[in-house]
Amino acid sequence: MRRVGVFQMPSLGADMDSGKVLEWLVSPGDTVHRGDVIAVVDTAKAAIEVEVFHDGVVTALLVEPGESVAVGTPLATIDEQPAHRAPAETGDTAEPGPAGEASSDREPVPPLSPPVRHLAHQLDVDLSTLQGTGPDGAITREDIRSAARVPPEQPLPSQSPPSMSTTKSEEPLPVDAGRGPATRAETPADRIRATPRARRVAAEQGLDLSAVDGSGPHGAVTEADVMGAIGEDRTPPPAEGHHVDHKQAMRAAIASLMGRSAREIPHYYVSQTIDFAQPLQWLRRHNAELKPRQRVLPVVLLLHATVRAALQVPDLNGHWVDDGFAGSEAVHLGVAVATRTGGLITPTIRDAQEHDVDSLMEHLRDLVKRARVGTLKAHEMQPGSITTTSLADGGADTLHGVIYPPQVALVGFGAIAERPWADQGMLTVRPTLTVTLAADHRASDGRTGAAFLTALSQALTQPEES
Amino acid sequence: MNHTQARTLVLATLADVAPEIDVEDLDPGVSLRDGADLDSMDFLDYVSTLSEAIGSDIPEDDYGQVDTVGAAVAYLASRTA
Numbered sequence: 001m002r003r004v005g006v007f008q009m010p011s012l013g014a015d016m017d018s019g020k021v022l023e024w025l026v027s028p029g030d031t032v033h034r035g036d037v038i039a040v041v042d043t044a045k046a047a048i049e050v051e052v053f054h055d056g057v058v059t060a061l062l063v064e065p066g067e068s069v070a071v072g073t074p075l076a077t078i079d080e081q082p083a084h085r086a087p088a089e090t091g092d093t094a095e096p097g098p099a100g101e102a103s104s105d106r107e108p109v110p111p112l113s114p115p116v117r118h119l120a121h122q123l124d125v126d127l128s129t130l131q132g133t134g135p136d137g138a139i140t141r142e143d144i145r146s147a148a149r150v151p152p153e154q155p156l157p158s159q160s161p162p163s164m165s166t167t168k169s170e171e172p173l174p175v176d177a178g179r180g181p182a183t184r185a186e187t188p189a190d191r192i193r194a195t196p197r198a199r200r201v202a203a204e205q206g207l208d209l210s211a212v213d214g215s216g217p218h219g220a221v222t223e224a225d226v227m228g229a230i231g232e233d234r235t236p237p238p239a240e241g242h243h244v245d246h247k248q249a250m251r252a253a254i255a256s257l258m259g260r261s262a263r264e265i266p267h268y269y270v271s272q273t274i275d276f277a278q279p280l281q282w283l284r285r286h287n288a289e290l291k292p293r294q295r296v297l298p299v300v301l302l303l304h305a306t307v308r309a310a311l312q313v314p315d316l317n318g319h320w321v322d323d324g325f326a327g328s329e330a331v332h333l334g335v336a337v338a339t340r341t342g343g344l345i346t347p348t349i350r351d352a353q354e355h356d357v358d359s360l361m362e363h364l365r366d367l368v369k370r371a372r373v374g375t376l377k378a379h380e381m382q383p384g385s386i387t388t389t390s391l392a393d394g395g396a397d398t399l400h401g402v403i404y405p406p407q408v409a410l411v412g413f414g415a416i417a418e419r420p421w422a423d424q425g426m427l428t429v430r431p432t433l434t435v436t437l438a439a440d441h442r443a444s445d446g447r448t449g450a451a452f453l454t455a456l457s458q459a460l461t462q463p464e465e466s
Numbered sequence: 467m468n469h470t471q472a473r474t475l476v477l478a479t480l481a482d483v484a485p486e487i488d489v490e491d492l493d494p495g496v497s498l499r500d501g502a503d504l505d506s507m508d509f510l511d512y513v514s515t516l517s518e519a520i521g522s523d524i525p526e527d528d529y530g531q532v533d534t535v536g537a538a539v540a541y542l543a544s545r546t547a
Contacts, residue, residue: 287526293514295526297506338505340486368507393505 005054044253308459334384494536
């Protein structure tokens with residue numbers, strides 16, 4: 001078998017030197033495809049799902065879960081698929097799906113990506129009972145989530161509201177210290193039925209689940225069973241130390257990157273106050289035709305305009321590397337997202353220039369959600385070409401940001417609020433906001449910055465453009 | 467939907483979209499956006515969930531009527547009466 005690639009510890013943001021493999025989602029022998037999530041890596045800021053960049057078969061995992069290694073360290077080897085050995089057999093017919101999917105004597109279930117299998121395992125869903133709704137009947141993550149919510153053997157009588165929150169809280173958090181390597185390589189057939197909560201508690205207590213008699217449906221081990229086996233009647237308090245450590249680690253990562261920015265980047269700032277009445281009117285009309293979940297937030301118009309401005313003023317879109325500016329043709333838009341624990345994480349919308357307002361909104365909604373529960377993917381943590389940060393919800397009128405190195409510009413949005421506004425010789429009241437550009441003076445001058453703001457303000461009047 | 471059901475729905479929805487908020491202790495008169503720290507994304511999520519639960523649209527013009535727990539309970543009860 002030919003080696004097609006070595007899977008390395010990726011750099012997940014400019015502030016990352018090393019990462020810890022939290023979990024492998026594949027085992028040696030598994031077929032993987034470019035884009036499959038195959039590992040979960042913990043950086044100081046968050047647990048990130050890391051995708052593989054090659055098609056092939058995993059031949060060896062070189063790093064144990066729990067081990068921290070430097071960026072670039074080989075984590076796994078990926079070899080060519082054995083299916084390629086007999087070209088005569090294959091002929092012209094394109095082999096559908098992964099031909100290397102270990103045993104051919106299994107029933108022909110649609111191929112499952114490692115993340116899907118992993119989620120099923122996490123939520124304790126039996127894949128053989130599922131009807132896939134994906135392409136060619138493939139089982140999707142959503143199918144598994146629905147199945148986890150409503151077990152077929154005991155359907156809920158109705159979607160009573162309180163069940164929403166209970167179900168949610170039963171779902172294991174993606175960053176789960178208790179979810180250990182012990183459960184990763186099992187197949188659905190030989191694993192022990194247990195609720196996610198029971199698994200977590202058992203792992204925390206170092207209890208072997210196979211030693212516990214289950215009292216749940218199909219003999220599933222429940223949390224109560226685990227607690228009974230441990231001989232306690234209360235759930236132990238969550239490991240507080242871990243939480244505090246993580247918060248400190250996040251502050252340390254932010255401190256390191258922002259400190260570097262302040263030391264290395266000679267910032268300059270230009271700002272402009274923009275009449276936001278017309279964009280808001282456009283948005284009102286646009287949203288009136290949409291269901292609440294599809295409606296676009298005002299901040300998305302600002303993101304859209306930032307992307308247009310970055311295309312028009314390319315000197316601010318790119319990286320400062322080796323004493324020179326390397327521009328980027330695409331706009332990879334970093335979006336600073338506040339996490340619920342008081343931290344900040346800046347995932348990237350890749351190729352943002354290809355998205356219209358609705359599509360940007362969809363991406364933003366998805367990114368914010370996943371940034372907050374800790375299921376961002378590695379490609380979303382690659383540094384953007386320009387970053388935005390917003391206090392549009394209130395709190396501050398202007399935001400003079402700190403640039404994320406190696407980027408050369410950061411756009412800060414202040415609160416949108418009604419303020420006095422002079423228009424054609426009259427004083428009126430309009431919703432306005434102040435946009436402030438922080439830029440790297442090594443890469444550009446104030447004139448360029450001002451041109452950027454003009455372009456941004458102009459683009460706000462053309463939200464349809466994409 | 468009576469007031470008790472509407473209140474259950476509102477509190478469950480809030481607990482779901484903003485787990486850091488202690489919904490039981492929330493002042494029913496406080497603005498969710500300005501007082502309870504729901505950001506615009508959370509608020510959109512909250513309105514979407516309520517709208518889906520009652521099976522009818524909550525237009526943007528009505529957002530002010532669901533911005534406190536008390537107002538939202540009255541609004542939902544009247545919309546589903």
